[in-house]
Amino acid sequence: MNRRDFLLTGAAAGTLAVADTWTPAFARPRSKLRLGMIGTGLRGQSLMGSLLGRGDVEMVALCDIEPIMLARAVAAVEKAGQATPRTFGADGDVHAYRRLLELDNLDGVIIATPWEWHAPMAIDAMQAKVPVGCEVVAGITLQDHWDVLRTQQETGTPYMLLENVCYRRDVMAALNMARQGVFGELVHLQGGYQHDLRGVKFNSGHPDEPYGSGVEFGDKGWSEARWRTRHSIERNGDLYPSHGIGPCAHLANVNRGNRFTRINSFASKARGLHDYLVDKAGPDHPNAKLKFAHGDVVTTQIACANGETILLQLDVSLPRPYSLDFRVQGTEGLWMDVNNGVHIEGKSPPHKWDDAQEWFAKYDHPLWKKHAETAAGAGHGGMDWFVLNGFVEALKIGDPMPIDIYDAVTWSAITPLSEQSIAGGFETLDFPDFTEGKWKARKPIFALDSGY
Structure with missing residues (x-):
């Protein structure tokens, strides 16, 4: 038995009497967390910036196989006034993160690496009893999702999918409206990821020019162009579903009194990336x-x-402004974000839209009222602060994760299921019940209502 398992066993038995003995956060409440970061590229550094602004988090270990990014992350930790963290991966070892997970003083780890590494890294972390905050997506194949789920169930290690759009201010206001019955009974929901990523998938390969700087990818590219573009060459499906489905699933109480039952996907022809390269x-x-x-x-x-x-809808290869295209529609009215409009029967002018901001000001979610000033300036309009705050606060006091393992695998499994549907001629498939029937008894709560 290693030291981590010994301490966990002792904590469960109530035998730890030495005050300074380390125990992971999910074994007992803590006022401060010691976190590691696997993946210190642009996304990892952005998340780390929000964490370094907190007084209850120490970044004690960093891992990345790109020395430039690793050095920049270390410098950011030191600039924040924290001790120089342990580092792993500068030697190019793709499994260096396992050495980070062997540290005996980690309360949790953030995974912000290319998609194909999320499942194996999360599984290794949970098996090491290190709680996981994982960037989207949870896995690549359907089997990945079952493996991540089974590992969490077997180890009991907390796992949270860091889906920040669930914390977007208008999304949370719409959720508050739905909870109070403003839309009536919900009937139909829409969302997606509609974002011109052509300049993200190709660049010059220079570390300081990650966006829109050239036409290279793979070994000649940098940042996301190094790994993300390959998925567009080899795969066809909704490769990035959680920004859209997360808020919709919360609105519909999925996995908490409701569940997905059937799914199908359609794909258009591929022209956008080719035309971009030719131009x-x-x-x-x-x-x-x-x-x-x-x-x-x-x-x-x-x-x-x-x-x-x-x-x-996933739309990332054509010229277009950014939109997640949310629509929340019920028996009494609807919200559509593309036109910033709300219409509520009997309260809005007949057949006309109200400015959504008038409604959102009235139904602003309590969490935003409480933390808007603190979150100001954080990534993605404050959403990054909120999602990380949910992970940190739940871990500190031992609460369930705000976006739990069932949410994570259910939302993320849309990707392999959509690939299967398209490959099968746009066939309709049964949606797996990852809760294995538990959805019927789980209460329709949303952990964002917890107060942190």
Whole structure:
């Protein structure tokens, strides 16, 4: 038995009497957390910035196989006035994170690496009894999701998917409206990820030019262009569903009195990335001859046990302004974010929209009222602060994770299911019940209502 397991066993038995003996946060309440970060690229550094601004978090260990990013992350920790963290991975060992997980004083770890590493890293962390805050997505294959779920169930180690859009201010106001019955009985929901990522998937390969700087990818690219572009070449499905489905699932009480039952997906032809490369580099550039499997617009439909329908769209390869295209529609009215409009029967002018901000000011979520000033300036309009705060506060006091393991695998499994549907001629599939029937008894709560 290693020291971590010994301490856990002792804590459970009530035998730890030495005041300074370390015990992980999920074994007993703590006022301060010692966290590690696996993946210190641009996303990892952004998340770390929010964590370093807290007085209850110490960043004690960092891991990345890119020395430039690792050095910048270390410098950020030192600039924040914290002790120089332990580092792993500068030698290029892709499994260096396992050495980080062997440290005997970690209260949790943030995983902000390329998608294909999320499942194996989370599994290794949970097996080491290190709580996980994992960037989206939870896994690649359907089996990945079952493996992540089983590991969490077997080890009891906390796991949270860091889906920040669930904390977007307008999304939470709409949730508050729905909870108070303003929309009536919910009937239909929409969301998605509609964001021009052409300049993200290709760049010059220079560390200080990650966006819109060129047409390279893979080994010649940098940051997301190094790994994310390959998924567009090889895969066809909704590869990034959680920004849209997370808020919709909370609104529909999925996994808490409701569940997804059926799913199908459709993909358009692929033209956007090819045309972008031709325009930027000319038809003779080697990358202009690439064949992309991923359709430019992927549309996914989901049916729920309680009768709601959900529509998701992924649109990241064509020129367009950013939008998550939320729609919350019930028997008494609806909100649509694309036109910033709310219409409530009997309260809005007939057949006309109200400015959504008038309603959101009235129904602003209590969490935003409480923390808006603290979250100001954090990534993605404050959403990053909120999602990390949920992880940190739940871990400190031993509460369930705000976005728990069932949420994580259910939302993320849309990706492999959509791939299967498209490959099968847009067939409709049964949606797995990851709760294995527990959804019927779980209460329709949303952990954001907890007060932190």
